[in-house]
Amino acid sequence: MEKTKVLHIVGALNLGGAETMIMNIFRNIDRSRFQFDFYLSGNSGGFYEEEVLQLGGRIFNVGRRKKHPVNYCTELFKLIRKEKYDAVQIHATDAMDGLPAFISWLAGSKKICLFSHNTRGQSMQSQKIMRAMFMPFVTHPQACSDMAAEWMFGKRANEAEIIPLPINCDLCVYDQEFREKERLRLGLTDKKIVGHIGRFQTQKNHDQLIDIFAELMRKDPEYRLILIGVGDLEESIHKKVENLGIEEYVLFMGQVDKACRMLSIFDVFLLPSLYEGFPTVLLEAQANGLESVVSNTITPSIKLTNLVHFVDLDDSASYWADQLIEHTCERHDTEEFNTVIAKDYSAPNVAAKFSSIYLGE
Incomplete structure (x- = not known):
């Protein structure tokens, strides 16, 4: 039987939220029925690239879109025309990522899916312009939350299918x-x-996170901070930790495979993000029975249990620290929480949803 061919368009295959979502789908979809290819515009050698190849995927990397936009569009057009994909799946953080939708339409694609992973990015003025230019070519608008749909699709937000982000509940x-x-x-x-698990980028707000932890140390020196992730701002955060004199209390662990396992060693989780789409790490923390203190910029729909506690970003570091102390506690009935999350967010269930979309069922 001929396989259904799907082209995923994403920046890179690193340990980010979008990439982890893609891999959870790829691992759990029926690969005897689907061929997944990946069109990348970032640095090669991403964390998941080897696994993608092992699973039978193909990778096409043409370098950074911002540096070589003409080559990026030309090669994408040629690839889609040659391979005649049954579906193009675009993973987007802002409307500029809708450019491939236009190229896909030009190349003759009939099913152009765009998944919104975020709730903020470029300026709103730029977002509105790019939205008007590219979103009309999207046949299947998708989003991880209502807020992410509103950010990406504007007036078309009510057309977007809200699809749960998959997690590996067993891990x-x-x-x-x-x-x-x-x-x-x-x-x-x-x-x-x-x-804390997250890339060192502006969105994750590590600068304020360190201020909160420094205040926590003043209140209770028995605390330690573990940071998992890599990114452009890692070096500057290292320097801030050193300048505050708390380097012996902060552990930078870099990129960790199956990072959600590390949730079991934490006593409380901290996520003071400036914005998020639908952070899967908070699903994983809840499935682990771990209490989380998070910014109120995150969509309320992420709270599926009583383990998530929202705090205003404008509140003082002292107040944030008090919340961490209050919610540091022994694990709850983790099996019960894991079952709640697994009902809608288990990777096999979400993979089945995407399978139906690609097959037109």
């Missing part, structure tokens, strides 16, 4: 044995650990 289950071994390995057996 998110609280693991007491892993917690004890890993905390022993890190020399943190008797410490209270604040955890």
Whole structure:
């Protein structure tokens, strides 16, 4: 039987939210029925590239779109015309990412899906212009939340299909044995650990995160901070930690495979993001039974249990620290929470949803 061919258009295949979503779908979709190809515009050698190839995917990387926009569009047009994809799946953070929708339309694509992963990005004026230019060519608008749909599609937001972001619920289950071994390995057996997983970029607001932790240390020096992720701002955050004299209390762990396992060693999770689409890490934290203190800029729909606590970004670092102390506690009935999350957000269920879209069922 001939496979249904899907072209995913995304910046790179690193450990980001969009890429993790794609991989959770790819691992769980029926690969005997689907061929997934990937058109990239970032640096090669991304974290997931080897796994994509092992799963039978193909990768086409033409370099950065911003540096070589004409080549990016030309090669995309030629690829779609040659391969005759059954569906083009664009992963977008702002309306400028809708450019491939126009190229796909020019190349003759009939099914052009665009998934909105974010709720902010470029200026609103630029967003409105790009939205008017490119969104009319999207046949299947999709988003991770109502707020992400509104940001990307504007007046067409009500047409967007809200699709849950998939997580691997099995990996998110609280693991007491892993917690004890890993905390022993890190020399943190008797410490209270604040955890954060996210790329070092402006959106994640690491600058304020460090201010909050510094205040927390003044209130209770038994706390430690673990930061998982990489990014352009990592070096500047390193310097800030050193300037505050708290470097021995902060652990930078870099890029970690299956990072959600690390949730089991945390005592509370901190996410003071400036904006988010629908942060899967908060789904994973809830599935793990871990309490989270997060900014109120994040969509309220992420709160599926009583484990998520919203705080205003304008509140003081002292207040944020108090909230971390208040919500540092023993794990809840993690099996119950995992079951709640798995109902709608398990990777197999979400993969089945995308399968139906690509097949036109």
